[in-house]
Amino acid sequence: xxxxxxxxxxxxxxxxxxxxxxxxxxxxxxxxxxxxxxxxxxxxxxxxxxxxxxxxxxxxxxxxxxxxxxxxxxxxxxxxxxxxxxxxxxxxxxxxxxxxxxxxxxxxxxxxxxxxxxxxxxxxxxxxxxxxxx
Numbered sequence: 001x002x003x004x005x006x007x008x009x010x011x012x013x014x015x016x017x018x019x020x021x022x023x024x025x026x027x028x029x030x031x032x033x034x035x036x037x038x039x040x041x042x043x044x045x046x047x048x049x050x051x052x053x054x055x056x057x058x059x060x061x062x063x064x065x066x067x068x069x070x071x072x073x074x075x076x077x078x079x080x081x082x083x084x085x086x087x088x089x090x091x092x093x094x095x096x097x098x099x100x101x102x103x104x105x106x107x108x109x110x111x112x113x114x115x116x117x118x119x120x121x122x123x124x125x126x127x128x129x130x131x132x133x134x
Contacts, residue, residue, distance in 0.1 A: 038112065041088035046071065047081050054091055054102050061103040 027035065041047055053070065054062050068078050082102060085091045089108045093100050 035112075035115065038088045038090065038108065041084050041090060044081070044084075046073065046078075047085055050078070050081055051085060051090055051104070055104040055109075061101045064100045064102065067102070 042051070049070070050067060053067055064075075064078070064082070067082075068075050071078060082091070082093070086093060089105060091102050092105055093102045095101075
């Protein structure tokens with residue numbers, strides 16, 4: 001993971017403090033590059049399912065041994081998908097003996113939610129609030 005990605009994941013400030021939402025200001029090239037990496041990682045159904053399984057797990061973490069049987073894929077393929085999610089800053093992991101345990105990094109998902117959320121009371125073109133809906 002690059003220093004830039006580590007800085008993004010390590011932020012403790014709210015998403016609005018680091019980057020504007022899509023509807024409040026255009027993304028600059030660096031922000032677009034960062035976001036594209038995360039969205040690319042999320043652009044695969046297996047990775048979306050893995051992220052969902054990790055995020056929804058009671059206790060906040062899950063062993064890879066519990067993830068692999070849910071898929072008709074080899075263990076190395078699952079590990080590859082998990083690696084891509086880690087590189088995107090969506091999850092992290094720790095080896096404990098033979099097994100690796102994964103957990104969600106909510107800073108990244110909170111950042112995505114902040115970027116994709118419309119500012120309160122703001123209507124977009126074509127939305128019912130503007131009367132432009134077809």
